[in-house]
Amino acid sequence: MTSTPEPAVRTVPLPPSPASGGDGGRSQGGTVRPWPLVRHSLALAGRSLTRTRRNPGVLLDALILPVIFLVLFVYLFGGAVAGSTREYLQYLFPGILVLTTVLAGQISTGLSIVTDMKKGVFDRFRSMPVPRAALLIGSVLADAIRYVIAVVVLFGVGYLLGFRVETDLGSALAAAALAIGFGFSLSWLTVLLAVLLRDETMVSTVGFLLPFPLVFGTSMAAPVETMPGWLRAWAEVNPVSHAIEASQGLLLGGPAAGAAGMTLLWGGIFLAVFGTAAVTAYRRLV
Amino acid sequence: MRPAIQVEGLVKTFGTTTALAGIDLRARPGTVLGVLGPNGAGKTTAIRILATMLRPDAGTVFVDGLDVVRDPVAVRRAIGLTGQYATVDENLTGTENLVLFGRLFDLPRAEARSRAARLLDRFGLREAAGRPAGTYSGGMRRRLDLAASLVGAPRILFLDEPTTGLDPGKREELWQTIRGLADEGTTVLLTTQYLEEADALADEISVIDHGRVIAHDTPAGLKQQVGGQTVVVRPRDPAQAPTAAGVVERAVGHRVEAVRGVVTAPVADEHAFADIVRALEHADVPVTELALRLPSLDEAFFTLTGHPAAAVATTSGRSHDLDA
Numbered sequence A: 001m002t003s004t005p006e007p008a009v010r011t012v013p014l015p016p017s018p019a020s021g022g023d024g025g026r027s028q029g030g031t032v033r034p035w036p037l038v039r040h041s042l043a044l045a046g047r048s049l050t051r052t053r054r055n056p057g058v059l060l061d062a063l064i065l066p067v068i069f070l071v072l073f074v075y076l077f078g079g080a081v082a083g084s085t086r087e088y089l090q091y092l093f094p095g096i097l098v099l100t101t102v103l104a105g106q107i108s109t110g111l112s113i114v115t116d117m118k119k120g121v122f123d124r125f126r127s128m129p130v131p132r133a134a135l136l137i138g139s140v141l142a143d144a145i146r147y148v149i150a151v152v153v154l155f156g157v158g159y160l161l162g163f164r165v166e167t168d169l170g171s172a173l174a175a176a177a178l179a180i181g182f183g184f185s186l187s188w189l190t191v192l193l194a195v196l197l198r199d200e201t202m203v204s205t206v207g208f209l210l211p212f213p214l215v216f217g218t219s220m221a222a223p224v225e226t227m228p229g230w231l232r233a234w235a236e237v238n239p240v241s242h243a244i245e246a247s248q249g250l251l252l253g254g255p256a257a258g259a260a261g262m263t264l265l266w267g268g269i270f271l272a273v274f275g276t277a278a279v280t281a282y283r284r285l286v
Numbered sequence B: 001m002r003p004a005i006q007v008e009g010l011v012k013t014f015g016t017t018t019a020l021a022g023i024d025l026r027a028r029p030g031t032v033l034g035v036l037g038p039n040g041a042g043k044t045t046a047i048r049i050l051a052t053m054l055r056p057d058a059g060t061v062f063v064d065g066l067d068v069v070r071d072p073v074a075v076r077r078a079i080g081l082t083g084q085y086a087t088v089d090e091n092l093t094g095t096e097n098l099v100l101f102g103r104l105f106d107l108p109r110a111e112a113r114s115r116a117a118r119l120l121d122r123f124g125l126r127e128a129a130g131r132p133a134g135t136y137s138g139g140m141r142r143r144l145d146l147a148a149s150l151v152g153a154p155r156i157l158f159l160d161e162p163t164t165g166l167d168p169g170k171r172e173e174l175w176q177t178i179r180g181l182a183d184e185g186t187t188v189l190l191t192t193q194y195l196e197e198a199d200a201l202a203d204e205i206s207v208i209d210h211g212r213v214i215a216h217d218t219p220a221g222l223k224q225q226v227g228g229q230t231v232v233v234r235p236r237d238p239a240q241a242p243t244a245a246g247v248v249e250r251a252v253g254h255r256v257e258a259v260r261g262v263v264t265a266p267v268a269d270e271h272a273f274a275d276i277v278r279a280l281e282h283a284d285v286p287v288t289e290l291a292l293r294l295p296s297l298d299e300a301f302f303t304l305t306g307h308p309a310a311a312v313a314t315t316s317g318r319s320h321d322l323d324a
């Protein structure tokens, strides 16, 4: 029974595996190297990017959303709100930039983590010496590509429709970077939801609904002065208002530093709170 | 020698379901421990706890001398796992999968690449190395899975139902590979619902049912434990079957009949077998098969648990001979 010749599978000796163990600190052939969290997160982000490259269709929403929002708002409300679509586009664009980066991560990042958690490959990662946080960070990092694509498309379509940056290239890049950073921090909320809910439908529903009060309870589409009192109160405390204000300042001119500082602060808070909560919840899941 | 795997009183419950009701497992270094049990017996739960993916509720679990609760990271460096379902990324190619796992084991890039190439070669996947794993056949994916669990050169390998879903030829092939790994000194814990598989691969078998170990022994010992050997005689000329039946009948002392040219009868001891061999020679009945057969593990499982393994193991309503 043990002596039948081996078909197809050839025996090439592996590096010897020592029968005794317990040194525990190192894997075969590889020493323990510093920064495991960073290296493993990057390696896993590379994996997610390869997957995106092979299924570029998953980026479609990042391509389409900003276009829909621009066209919808400008031509549907432009005439009524600002009297001229050209003028309204100029007012609206900075807000749409923030809307785009917030939405670009919200749904898909959480969704891809739920899908991954249910797949066997995450099981394998979890049986390997990989920090748990790296599994989440890798997915979130890889989704940065979505923000970049969405923002590039947004600027392209905006320019075609007649939007013009009123400041300079440096400020415009700063606006894009700030919006991307803000969306990235806020996406940890959907990561937390993904880890807690572990259900595609729930995560995509919550991830879709959540941004609405955040993004629309702001001066994005109309000045706060035009809003009823309760909405104005919300808009004034809403962190996304700061991001939009900063975006308006950086793209159209006017004061931006204060709002940008508040945006960075809130981004840091989101990252710290939601990020820590997500990783803790994921570790507890074991 | 210190056991490579030592589990004592392991308990795990999920809500009201008791997946493991206090099991003990033990494997010496370099041996294959078969954990045999039907669907829902608790095999996967046990493997997940041993592989540090699930925390035990009670009991102690040592893998490679390390406590899985207190020292999970060190355990993860010593083990390899092939889960019950595919644990490679379908979107990545064979090479990309193995290189990624190598990087996660902290191998330098060049070393990760060469180890990936060596493993793909070894598992007959060289031609498919550049294709996404999603395009692989079931057997190829299983082999890639096994290769992936060897990237870290583990001292202890967990295989959860490694051949489920493979056709018999591919199964034999994988068995050879698993044996080869054990011969190289890797300790293997494999779960299976196939009695034949445990018999073919394991040095020792723990039979589990409803979260309990109901027997532990070598394959031969286990078969012995449930007793009842059978003599099998197949005359070269089927026409001589009744003559052979007569010979066996006189030796065992109870009524025996030939079925389709083969005579089978339970025997009390080995002396009866020797008597039969001599009597057949004397009666000039040439045979093509003459064997003393131990009960199959199927029969063993039935004796041990009171229900047939296969009837539980499959959800399809395959009927089973309860009188076996």
Ligand SMILES: Nc1ncnc2c1ncn2[C@@H]1O[C@H](COP(=O)(O)OP(=O)(O)O)[C@@H](O)[C@H]1O
Pocket (backbone or CB within 6 Å): B014, B017, B018, B019, B037, B038, B039, B040, B041, B042, B043, B044, B045, B046
């Ligand atoms: N995550 C879980 N939640 C609830 N019940 C579970 C979970 N995992 C396993 N079980 C239950 O525990 C028992 C043992 O399951 P499992 O270990 O998968 O068995 P096996 O691998 O032997 O088929 C089954 O009754 C199963 O339904």
Ligand SMILES: [Mg+2]
Pocket (backbone or CB within 6 Å): B043, B044, B045, B084, B160
């Ligand atoms: Mg199972």
